[in-house]
Amino acid sequence: EAGVAQSPRYKIIEKRQSVAFWCNPISGHATLYWYQQILGQGPKLLIQFQNNGVVDDSQLPKDRFSAERLKGVDSTLKIQPAKLEDSAVYLCASSPGQGDEKLFFGSGTQLSVL
Amino acid sequence: SQKIEQNSEALNIQEGKTATLTCNYTNYSPAYLQWYRQDPGRGPVFLLLIRENEKEKRKERLKVTFDTTLKQSLFHITASQPADSATYLCALDFSGGYNKLIFGAGTRLAVHP
Numbered sequence: 001e002a003g004v005a006q007s008p009r010y011k012i013i014e015k016r017q018s019v020a021f022w023c024n025p026i027s028g029h030a031t032l033y034w035y036q037q038i039l040g041q042g043p044k045l046l047i048q049f050q051n052n053g054v055v056d057d058s059q060l061p062k063d064r065f066s067a068e069r070l071k072g073v074d075s076t077l078k079i080q081p082a083k084l085e086d087s088a089v090y091l092c093a094s095s096p097g098q099g100d101e102k103l104f105f106g107s108g109t110q111l112s113v114l
Numbered sequence: 115s116q117k118i119e120q121n122s123e124a125l126n127i128q129e130g131k132t133a134t135l136t137c138n139y140t141n142y143s144p145a146y147l148q149w150y151r152q153d154p155g156r157g158p159v160f161l162l163l164i165r166e167n168e169k170e171k172r173k174e175r176l177k178v179t180f181d182t183t184l185k186q187s188l189f190h191i192t193a194s195q196p197a198d199s200a201t202y203l204c205a206l207d208f209s210g211g212y213n214k215l216i217f218g219a220g221t222r223l224a225v226h227p
Contacts, residue, residue, distance in 0.1 A: 004157070031213065035217075040219065041219050042118075042203055042205075042217030042218050042219045042220055043158065043203075043217045044217070045214060045215065045216075048213075048214060055212065055214075056209075056212075056214055091157050091158075093157070095213060097213075101146065101148070101163060101207070101211075101213045102148065102160040102163060103148075103150075103158070103160060103205075103213075103215070104160070105157030105158050105159070106157050107155070107156055107157050108156075108157050
């Protein structure tokens with residue numbers, strides 16, 4: 001089966017600019033996650049969707065980050081305006097749900113904010 | 115708040131030996147614990163899941179244990195190979211099964227021929 005697709009693979013922007021990341025989860029997976037992974041750290045959950053509804057966004061900096069999941073399938077994560085500390089890898093993951101808790105991750109988008 | 119600790123120093127072992135990685139946590143126990151492998155420039159890949167009421171799980175050369183008294187999970191790779199070299203992450207669900215995982219920082223394993 002096809003894996004989780006993410007784009008772009010790399011992005012370099014200047015601070016205060018905006019950026020958007022796209023994710024296409026594995027077909028049929030109800031739950032979609034966005035994680036932020038700073039170099040040397042483990043992934044940190046930003047937002048979790050169940051179908052097209054938000055389950056948890058308690059760690060999403062809502063003054064600058066936004067995310068949506070269109071029709072319960074694809075998702076986009078946006079940062080506006082970006083700060084230097086947003087430099088990280090943004091990982092999208094999906095899981096089947098219904099008792100199957102393992103996460104399938106995409107390769108991520110590496111963001112550098114200059 | 116919950117804290118998860120994994121050895122921050124890299125673990126270097128000889129090919130053929132058993133690698134043992136540790137994941138410690140504080141406060142209350144998670145509903146389940148997962149282990150992932152992450153290679154440079156890639157997303158984590160799921161390896162094993164062990165639930166609160168399970169002591170041990172095995173999959174091929176991999177074994178994970180879960181001790182809620184010690185608040186610790188151990189991850190073993192037997193007959194290690196250079197291809198096992200990667201960073202290994204533990205992830206814990208403290209949300210009562212809603213799969214809101216908190217990841218440790220990971221331990222880098224290097225298996226030398």
